[in-house]
Amino acid sequence: MxxxxxxxxxxxxxxxxxxxxxxxxxxxxxxxxxxxxxxxxxxxxxxxxxxxxxxxxxxxxxxxxxxxxxxxxxxxxxxxxxxxxxxxxxxxxxxxxxxxxxxxxxxxxxxxxxxxxxxxxxxxxxxxxxxxxxxxxxxxxxxxxxxxxxxxxxxxxxxxxxxxxxxxxxxxxxxxxxxxxxxxxxxxxxxxxxxxxxxxxxxxxxxxxxxxxxxxxxxxxxxxxxxxxxxxxxxxxxxxxxxxxxxxxxxxxxxxxxxxxxxxxxxxxxxxxxxxxxxxxxxxxxxxxxxxxxxxxxxxxxxxxxxxxxxxxxxxxxxxxxxxxxxxxxxxxxxxxxxxTKHSIREGHSEYFNYYPEYVECADKISKEHNLQYGVAEYWLAKKISMFSKNDLRVYTVHSNAAIWYHVMNKNWYYKTGKGKYGNPEFKFVISNSLNHDSIRKHMGEPINIFDCSGTLKVWEYPEFQFDKSTRRPSLLVSD
Known part of the structure; x- marks a missing residue:
């Protein structure tokens, strides 16, 4: 908080x-x-x-x-x-x-x-x-x-x-x-x-x-x-x-x-x-x-x-x-x-209630096509995408080195042992804008796919990954 x-x-x-x-x-x-x-x-x-x-x-x-x-x-x-x-x-x-x-x-x-x-x-x-x-x-x-x-x-x-x-x-x-x-x-x-x-x-x-x-x-x-x-x-x-x-x-x-x-x-x-x-x-x-x-x-x-x-x-x-x-x-x-007043009140209300940024729409489209729901990004992108997504896309905040940033977030949302509706996330993508690419690759290797939203977003798809509570860093899940 x-x-x-x-x-x-x-x-x-x-x-x-x-x-x-x-x-x-x-x-x-x-x-x-x-x-x-x-x-x-x-x-x-x-x-x-x-x-x-x-x-x-x-x-x-x-x-x-x-x-x-x-x-x-x-x-x-x-x-x-x-x-x-x-x-x-x-x-x-x-x-x-x-x-x-x-x-x-x-x-x-x-x-x-x-x-x-x-x-x-x-x-x-x-x-x-x-x-x-x-x-x-x-x-x-x-x-x-x-x-x-x-x-x-x-x-x-x-x-x-x-x-x-x-x-x-x-x-x-x-x-x-x-x-x-x-x-x-x-x-x-x-x-x-x-x-x-x-x-x-x-x-x-x-x-x-x-x-x-x-x-x-x-x-x-x-x-x-x-x-x-x-x-x-x-x-x-x-x-x-x-x-x-x-x-x-x-x-x-x-x-x-x-x-x-x-x-x-x-x-x-x-x-x-x-x-x-x-x-x-x-x-x-x-x-x-x-x-x-x-x-x-x-x-x-x-x-x-x-x-x-x-x-x-x-x-x-x-x-x-x-x-x-x-x-x-x-x-x-x-x-x-x-x-x-450059627009009528009705137009202003319509713009307010139907605000849907292009990059959020693009992220929604990618998530729907590739069955993605949980991912991470820098603070402002994460907040805006989670707020305005029409596909219940959940993007959580991380620092530039991909470590968890708890600021104005629920800790439960990052871990498998969490409680509530979003308590057991399956992280499968990283929005790489403003993040340290070398740090991401160091912890998770190369992405299996990279999607580009007309230059506004870079979405890196990964196999499912999780966060370590002690280091707050991501790592790929190892299959049995």
């Missing part, structure tokens, strides 16, 4: 959808829609928890701005911004859990009811156990609670909140270590990409150049970066004002959830954005998947900014500003939808 297994909510929700509909394409589509809707719902609840005066038109601004994430793909063809907010197991789960725990913590601040501590304890434990990035997204930003420490009246709430957070953090880490130690699942190690402090400078340069490039291009990516930065500095200004009033001058009359939200947002933005840099692990543009959530949060947090200034000055001019915002982003969103 991945180092971040994403048990909850990602995997659980996807498994439910897949179990009900028995179609991974439909399950993925429904999961993506549900996941995005759940995130928006929780963000709306967080803002409503600040005040009942956060009305629908204020919330609508944040909801409309979040649509710009989808328009990145529509206009630029860059799927990354959109992919991370709709995909499974790419760290949106801990962001959703962080927003959920923020909501529960704010409810506890407002009511003082212990039931919210138990809810936060359960959610926090699942968050840490499922993905330790949750610690970065919620536990670290929640340290801003200590800013209220001077307030004697708030200390009982602060102590209980902090103890709850410490408890679920420690218990979640311990539970995950126990799971790894039991050997029930094989979890990938993250030691190789942690604490490269000597790489901080180059990591910062890569991240800075990436965002600067987005701004230079001035498409939706650049607009998102600019708007998010503006959102951060406005809320930072608000947070500093609250800090001086509440934490320094010790004013008593204030809205605790509202003040804490501003502190939490600032801490979240800085910690999540720069953690990959401080860790020295921002080695390429794809690392955006670890901190893109600051942009999502910052875009929606314009609702907080508008509410703050409307609440501060209730003149009609301020309200006109809201409707200007709504009309402005509504027009942009509508224009972009019509501009970017």
């Amino acid at each position: 991945n180092a971040a297994p994403n048990f909850f909510p990602d995997m659980l929700l996807y498994f439910v959808f897949n179990a009900v509909f028995q179609d991974f394409r439909l399950a993925m589509l429904l999961f993506s829609a549900f996941q995005y809707s759940l995130l928006l719902y929780l963000l709306n609840l967080v803002l409503k928890e600040i005040s009942k005066n956060v009305t629908w038109n204020i919330l609508a601004v944040g909801n409309l701005m979040m649509l710009s994430v989808f328009f990145v793909t529509s206009v630029t063809g860059d799927f990354s911004f959109t992919f991370y907010i709709i995909s499974i197991s790419y760290h949106l789960g801990p962001f959703i859990m962080a927003i959920a725990c923020l909501l529960i913590l704010m409810k506890y601040m407002k009511t003082g009811r212990n039931k919210y501590l138990f809810i936060m304890l359960a959610l926090g434990f699942l968050g840490v156990f499922s993905n330790r990035l949750f610690i970065v997204m919620f536990v670290f930003p929640s340290a801003s609670l200590v800013l209220f420490w001077k307030s004697i009246e708030l200390r009982p709430i602060l102590i209980k909140s902090i103890l709850t957070i410490i408890t679920f953090t420690i218990s979640g880490i311990i539970a995950f270590k126990i799971l790894k130690g039991l050997g029930i699942v094989n979890v990938a190690s993250t030691d190789w990409k942690m604490f490269y402090f000597s790489n901080i400078s180059s990591s910062f340069k890569i991240m800075f150049s990436q965002h600067l490039r987005y701004i230079y291009l001035m498409d939706f990516r650049g607009i998102i970066v600019i708007l998010s930065t503006i959102s951060f500095f406005i809320i930072l200004r608000i947070a500093i004002k609250y800090f001086l009033r509440v934490c320094i001058r010790q004013e008593k009359d204030f809205n605790l959830p509202k003040v804490f939200f501003s502190f939490f947002f600032v801490a979240f933005f800085l910690i999540v954005l720069f953690m990959p840099v401080i860790n020295g692990s921002y080695v390429g543009w794809a690392i955006l998947r670890y901190n893109v959530y600051v942009f999502y949060f910052a875009l929606f947090s314009y609702t907080f900014i508008i509410y703050y200034y409307i609440n501060k000055n209730k003149h009609y001019g301020k309200r006109i500003f809201i409707y200007f915002f709504l009309v402005f982003f509504g027009v942009i969103d509508t224009y972009t939808i019509f501009y970017s």
Whole structure:
């Protein structure tokens, strides 16, 4: 499994959808829609928890701005911004859990009811156990609670909140270590990409150049970066004002959830954005998947900014500003939808549900003609062929030297002693693309047939072979 297994909510929700509909394409589509809707719902609840005066038109601004994430793909063809907010197991789960725990913590601040501590304890434990990035997204930003420490009246709430957070953090880490130690699942190690402090400078340069490039291009990516930065500095200004009033001058009359939200947002933005840099692990543009959530949060947090200034000055001019915002982003969103739609919705759905790559079709044809079902290939080919095959072709992942690669795989699938539907495989082919041919020949000799799929695939047929559990290497079965 991945180092971040994403048990909850990602995997659980996807498994439910897949179990009900028995179609991974439909399950993925429904999961993506549900996941995005759940995130928006929780963000709306967080803002409503600040005040009942956060009305629908204020919330609508944040909801409309979040649509710009989808328009990145529509206009630029860059799927990354959109992919991370709709995909499974790419760290949106801990962001959703962080927003959920923020909501529960704010409810506890407002009511003082212990039931919210138990809810936060359960959610926090699942968050840490499922993905330790949750610690970065919620536990670290929640340290801003200590800013209220001077307030004697708030200390009982602060102590209980902090103890709850410490408890679920420690218990979640311990539970995950126990799971790894039991050997029930094989979890990938993250030691190789942690604490490269000597790489901080180059990591910062890569991240800075990436965002600067987005701004230079001035498409939706650049607009998102600019708007998010503006959102951060406005809320930072608000947070500093609250800090001086509440934490320094010790004013008593204030809205605790509202003040804490501003502190939490600032801490979240800085910690999540720069953690990959401080860790020295921002080695390429794809690392955006670890901190893109600051942009999502910052875009929606314009609702907080508008509410703050409307609440501060209730003149009609301020309200006109809201409707200007709504009309402005509504027009942009509508224009972009019509501009970017090159195919009808029906055609798009048809392409999605009937996607069948030529190389998969070719592999299916070869397997049917030569009675082949089980084989091995490099990671991405193996995954795609197994997913899209219409002939139940099972292709499992191996390293370039043909040794088993357990990453996101079931160990049982490789061995004769395995359990389940695919527990006793009869391996009879190797897709040699991107593999070391000399290594394959060393362990299994020359193939009995080589099939070529118009240059896209090279399928090497062998007599049945098996894998050794100790070496993870393949070898031909010896006939009695």
